[in-house]
Amino acid sequence: MLFKQLFDDETWTYTYLIADPVSKEAVLIDPVNTHIDDYLTMLKELGLTLKYTLETHVHADHITASGLLRQKLGAQTGVSALCGAETADIQIKDGDVFTFGQGEQIKVIATPGHTKGSISFLWRDRVFTGDSLFIGGCGRTDFQGGDAGAQYDSIQKLFALPDDTVVYPGHDYQQKWISNIKQEKTTNPRLAGKTREEFIEIMNSLNLPKPRLIDEAVPANRFCGLEENQRQDAIVQREVAREKEAAKADGQPVVDCGGAVHKTGGMTAQDMVAAAKQQITEVTVDKAKQLMAEGGITVVDVREESEYAAGHIDKAILLPRGVLEFKIGTVAELTDKSKPVMIYCRTGGRASMAAVTMKMLGYTQVISIAGGFEAWQKAA
Incomplete structure (x- = not known):
């Protein structure tokens, strides 16, 4: 060797x-x-x-x-x-x-x-x-x-x-x-x-x-070291892969590790999102709009800055998933952990993970928009 x-x-x-x-x-x-x-x-x-x-x-x-x-x-x-x-x-x-x-x-x-x-x-x-x-x-x-x-x-x-x-x-x-x-x-x-x-x-x-x-x-390494302008493509690639994994899922998950190895029962990215969604509450776009109209809820966009710049929900606060734990304490609107927070990403995967993280940090009223910003745009 x-x-x-x-x-x-x-x-x-x-x-x-x-x-x-x-x-x-x-x-x-x-x-x-x-x-x-x-x-x-x-x-x-x-x-x-x-x-x-x-x-x-x-x-x-x-x-x-x-x-x-x-x-x-x-x-x-x-x-x-x-x-x-x-x-x-x-x-x-x-x-x-x-x-x-x-x-x-x-x-x-x-x-x-x-x-x-x-x-x-x-x-x-x-x-x-x-x-x-x-x-x-x-x-x-x-x-x-x-x-x-x-x-x-x-x-x-x-x-x-x-x-x-x-x-x-x-x-x-x-x-x-x-x-x-x-x-x-x-x-x-x-x-x-x-x-x-x-x-x-x-x-x-x-x-x-x-x-x-x-x-x-730390934020870079959560994206495998990629620079910020490369992260969106990596996110899209992984979310597409998750969708394919979900479509193929049948019984015990199998992770294909480069063709030379198969690990049965390993935790795939799709498994992580599925597990996160079991721990959080998702709402439809219509319900999200209703809650925003009623007021008193903070909306957080956990996508990357480039995604946010290309379009976002009005008055949403940008807090990328990769830096959430480190930057959340600097956001005045999130100081009170008992107040309601609604999170979204592109299609829902990152938001689910972020919602679980916020719950672990002590936030008691965290929900996610099902389907993410794509669903929001389609409903517009």
């Missing part, structure tokens, strides 16, 4: 290439957008076909290259279903297995804590831990749904792997490249000999500065 550990010295990020030298199928874990040309050159020189780009989480310190690699090479993007990256091809869940090459398998281990959607990847005797576990440390837990207790529990799950399992982290800031489970269990200063309560106290007292790129990176 071919394996390479690549490093971005600006954000101290590790990217990993795994490839089968016979079939030439390859996987990249956590690619960085500023190295897109390097990846393309490397893959071409090695004669490799990139099948997947896999993300350990939605990063706050750099922008992923996965969307660009999908555009240029057709590689499928995989992100945890809990990350809100709705344009990713594969919504990953705990226990999923990616098969490539001649029977090579990458197994998914859910490791929430650094972020709600953090995952690790186990390949042979190597585990790629993202920001869940570093060499002599671990990722912070004070943003993106982070939870120190969950982080501790996730690391204990990793510590249950064989002692000689090689640890490859998502970052390193001390010029270290490699560790193993035994070394981290016995020498990691945040974990060795620490109780869960002690670990939580350590993490909650770090008081680290806000990541420099977080306001740019």
Whole structure:
């Protein structure tokens, strides 16, 4: 097998290439957008076909290259279903297995804590831990749904792997490249000999500065790293794909992972939307107009800025789905979480996801317009 550990010295990020030298199928874990040309050159020189780009989480310190690699090479993007990256091809869940090459398998281990959607990847005797576990440390837990207790529990799950399992982290800031489970269990200063309560106290007292790129990176990474002017096309492509998936749905869902793998029972983008719609209330366009005429309801457009500029419901507030959690606190009309809110997008999928997010944030009266802005325009 071919394996390479690549490093971005600006954000101290590790990217990993795994490839089968016979079939030439390859996987990249956590690619960085500023190295897109390097990846393309490397893959071409090695004669490799990139099948997947896999993300350990939605990063706050750099922008992923996965969307660009999908555009240029057709590689499928995989992100945890809990990350809100709705344009990713594969919504990953705990226990999923990616098969490539001649029977090579990458197994998914859910490791929430650094972020709600953090995952690790186990390949042979190597585990790629993202920001869940570093060499002599671990990722912070004070943003993106982070939870120190969950982080501790996730690391204990990793510590249950064989002692000689090689640890490859998502970052390193001390010029270290490699560790193993035994070394981290016995020498990691945040974990060795620490109780869960002690670990939580350590993490909650770090008081680290806000990541420099977080306001740019997180929204971009929820669209697989695509720039804003490219996101609308990606959204449309995924919504069309969801419609096709819904039309084909028959019994247990099957996710086609690039032709080489089938994962039965995996969570597709269509599954995510369907699950979200079960948790929210949708209203017809006529009912939406009635509620607006009665007054007292805030209308929120969760599409992208370019979509909003092309046409929107009168007096609707623009709050794109990708930045909702981070920007909602700045919207004066949404300060009171008990007041009614009505959300819409293009056809309803993003609005359903956004409505669930708002409910999780404490909003008690959130509804969505069935069919979205397309239905609104047709009814005009």
